[in-house]
Amino acid sequence: MAEGRVVGIDLGTTNSLIAYMQGDSPVVIPGVDGSNLVPSIVALDPMPADGSRPTVTVGNTARKALIETPERVIYSVKRLMGRGVSEVQAELKLFPFRLAADVDAANPNEVPRIQLGEMTFTPPEVSAYILRQLKRNAERFFGAPVTQAVITVPAYFNDAQRQATKDAGRMAGLEVLRLVNEPTAAALAYGLDREKEGVIAVYDFGGGTFDISILKLKDGIFEVLATNGDTHLGGDDIDNLLLAIALDEIRNDYGIDLRPHADAVQALRKAVIEAKIELSFKDTTHFDIELPNGTRYQREIPRAVFEDLIKPILERTAVPCKQVIADAGINPEEIGEVVLVGGSTRIPAVRRQVDAIFHLSTRGKKPHTELNPDEVVALGAAVQAEILGGSAKSTEDMLLLDVTPLSLGIEALGGVVARIIPRNSTIPASATEHFTTGVDGQTNVAIHVLQGERELATDCRSLARFDLKGIPPMSAGMPRIEVKFLIAADGILHVSAREQRSGKEAQIEVKPTYGLTDEQVESMILDSFDNAEADFAKRLLIEARLEAETILAAVERAPQHPAWQKLTEDEKLTIDALKSVLQIVSTGEDANVIRSATVSLDQATRRFAELMMEEAVTSAIRGKTMDKAGEDLGDEIQAPHPMAAAEFK
Numbered sequence: 001m002a003e004g005r006v007v008g009i010d011l012g013t014t015n016s017l018i019a020y021m022q023g024d025s026p027v028v029i030p031g032v033d034g035s036n037l038v039p040s041i042v043a044l045d046p047m048p049a050d051g052s053r054p055t056v057t058v059g060n061t062a063r064k065a066l067i068e069t070p071e072r073v074i075y076s077v078k079r080l081m082g083r084g085v086s087e088v089q090a091e092l093k094l095f096p097f098r099l100a101a102d103v104d105a106a107n108p109n110e111v112p113r114i115q116l117g118e119m120t121f122t123p124p125e126v127s128a129y130i131l132r133q134l135k136r137n138a139e140r141f142f143g144a145p146v147t148q149a150v151i152t153v154p155a156y157f158n159d160a161q162r163q164a165t166k167d168a169g170r171m172a173g174l175e176v177l178r179l180v181n182e183p184t185a186a187a188l189a190y191g192l193d194r195e196k197e198g199v200i201a202v203y204d205f206g207g208g209t210f211d212i213s214i215l216k217l218k219d220g221i222f223e224v225l226a227t228n229g230d231t232h233l234g235g236d237d238i239d240n241l242l243l244a245i246a247l248d249e250i251r252n253d254y255g256i257d258l259r260p261h262a263d264a265v266q267a268l269r270k271a272v273i274e275a276k277i278e279l280s281f282k283d284t285t286h287f288d289i290e291l292p293n294g295t296r297y298q299r300e301i302p303r304a305v306f307e308d309l310i311k312p313i314l315e316r317t318a319v320p321c322k323q324v325i326a327d328a329g330i331n332p333e334e335i336g337e338v339v340l341v342g343g344s345t346r347i348p349a350v351r352r353q354v355d356a357i358f359h360l361s362t363r364g365k366k367p368h369t370e371l372n373p374d375e376v377v378a379l380g381a382a383v384q385a386e387i388l389g390g391s392a393k394s395t396e397d398m399l400l401l402d403v404t405p406l407s408l409g410i411e412a413l414g415g416v417v418a419r420i421i422p423r424n425s426t427i428p429a430s431a432t433e434h435f436t437t438g439v440d441g442q443t444n445v446a447i448h449v450l451q452g453e454r455e456l457a458t459d460c461r462s463l464a465r466f467d468l469k470g471i472p473p474m475s476a477g478m479p480r481i482e483v484k485f486l487i488a489a490d491g492i493l494h495v496s497a498r499e500q501r502s503g504k505e506a507q508i509e510v511k512p513t514y515g516l517t518d519e520q521v522e523s524m525i526l527d528s529f530d531n532a533e534a535d536f537a538k539r540l541l542i543e544a545r546l547e548a549e550t551i552l553a554a555v556e557r558a559p560q561h562p563a564w565q566k567l568t569e570d571e572k573l574t575i576d577a578l579k580s581v582l583q584i585v586s587t588g589e590d591a592n593v594i595r596s597a598t599v600s601l602d603q604a605t606r607r608f609a610e611l612m613m614e615e616a617v618t619s620a621i622r623g624k625t626m627d628k629a630g631e632d633l634g635d636e637i638q639a640p641h642p643m644a645a646a647e648f649k
């Protein structure tokens with residue numbers, strides 16, 4: 001039953017992933033290129049000559065456009081989600097993309113739009129493209145539509161940022177059943193909710209951000225005690241440092257300044273990232289780059305040298321960790337478990353740093369590293385998705401809840417905040433407070449919804465305003481106004497106000513002041529997305545044909561391979577027959593028929609693939625490297641990857 005499956009999504013700053021529950025364990029769904037990580041990069045293809053709408057690409061394809069058409073590429077859009085024009089402008093100082101020229105920076109309600117080539121996009125739209133790509137990957141994998149998801153967000157995301165994430169889901173054709181805090185998801189991936197009680201630290205060191213969260217688990221409910229971090233600290237800083245060193249060395253030792261050459265710098269960046277990753281599991285790395293004048297920049301970097309270089313960067317994670325422990329009001333010794341999240345926690349020096357901060361080895365403890373650190377958030381989202389999807393085994397599992405990160409209330413007389421839902425309340429939450437009027441004959445009451453911990457309204461974040469009108473004139477203090485706050489399971493706040501004597505009522509689903517309106521979201525869905533059934537069928541057909549073409553091309557080349565001669569005549573005839581079948585059906589219109597013919601041909605060629613592998617291994621032993629042998633094989637037969645797992649109806 002692939003239909004109706006709820007997926008879990010980690011919509012990351014650097015990389016995004018989609019996962020689902022396969023039996024009892026969460027599994028990440030790979031993209032067409034076989035990779036589990038989809039880089040959170042979106043690019044606009046060149047404008048077609050006929051003036052039609054340019055295509056949007058996502059992930060590794062979009063990354064390639066960074067060199068050729070950087071003005072049509074956007075990354076790190078998560079930083080811009082749910083933020084006002086002024087906040088976005090400050091953030092953009094660090095990035096090459098710009099706000100659209102016609103964005104009114106003076107209007108506090110303006111939704112920022114980013115210029116991409118000749119078009120402009122709001123941050124939720126850009127995220128929607130990433131989500132749509134993930135959704136497509138999952139649909140391709142299941143062979144069925146995917147329409148419901150759980151999406152993770154940083155624990156510190158405020159209501160506006162959460163709402164923007166939800167809007168992005170909707171634009172991508174996904175119903176977002178729940179937004180889950182990333183650290184909560186990581187703890188879930190490790191099944192820590194089964195422990196019943198304890199204090200957990202989640203140390204998330206990703207590409208561009210560092211987050212540290214302290215969770216308290218009680219009766220299967222995670223409460224975020226405190227979060228801290230650095231919104232501009234991550235693997236990118238390590239890459240930038242290594243890149244700067246390499247550029248300086250090349251200039252000093254070879255007299256070549258690569259900095260003005262964007263593509264050379266990009267190639268060098270790629271090389272330093274590869275070197276960094278290699279140093280996570282090797283004692284030394286080596287890079288070798290051809291320079292424009294034909295000479296080579298060659299450099300050996302022992303791990304010890306690398307660790308010295310990055311020490312100041314890693315030390316920057318210690319300060320927020322100390323702060324978060326203080327804010328949570330706990331002793332480091334009370335932290336029972338530490339979960340490592342984020343690709344950069346693969347670096348051994350980072351693990352040592354974590355050990356030192358949380359006194360782990362001295363307490364005979366180890367951090368959780370059993371799962372891939374860049375996958376754990378998505379895996380946890382899949383666990384939550386399964387629970388919400390209704391297949392949880394016990395009602396106890398269903399109770400798994402999240403909490404509100406900040407207090408919610410309204411502005412009362414004198415500009416003070418009347419708190420209605422305190423921070424860390426479990427979601428769904430609802431609370432009611434009663435108010436009255438301050439002036440005789442007052443018929444309207446302004447309800448100003450606020451988020452934050454401060455006492456004065458001006459120091460809190462304004463979420464929404466609405467008026468309760470038409471109260472019959474009464475003396476001050478007579479009306480009885482009931483204000484009800486409800487945070488639904490999806491994390492979205494609904495506020496209603498009702499004057500109980502007259503029955504007058506007003507309510508609002510809280511949209512942040514500069515959030516998108518329902519109409520805007522709706523029009524963006526129509527503008528940019530194709531959710532129709534017909535489109536889905538068409539896409540499946542196109543993909544099925546592509547897979548068929550790939551395997552047909554490989555089979556076409558097969559007789560030239562020495563391994564072919566080792567097949568029996570029968571085997572060769574079967575392959576030929578199935579090849580003809582696939583050639584015929586792949587011109588047809590039925591994706592399922594094409595796929596099953598592709599599977600049959602794939603199975604018939606399995607022994608050939610094994611023989612080829614043997615051949616490759618033998619020649620590797622004869623002198624070629626194993627790596628190269630692997631590559632040869634990869635070129636020959638492209639397994640039509642997810643088909644084995646797909647279910648056909």
Ligand code: ADP
Pocket residue numbers: 012013014015016205206207208209234235236273276277278280341342343344345346347373374
């Ligand atoms: P985000 O949560 O910010 O989207 P990820 O958790 O996917 O990011 O982490 C991406 C970062 O992890 C990148 O800077 C990448 O270079 C780094 N990274 C991935 N694998 C390794 C490794 N083996 N060693 C060091 N850094 C790594």
Ligand code: MG
Pocket residue numbers: 012013206342377
């Ligand atoms: Mg992440």
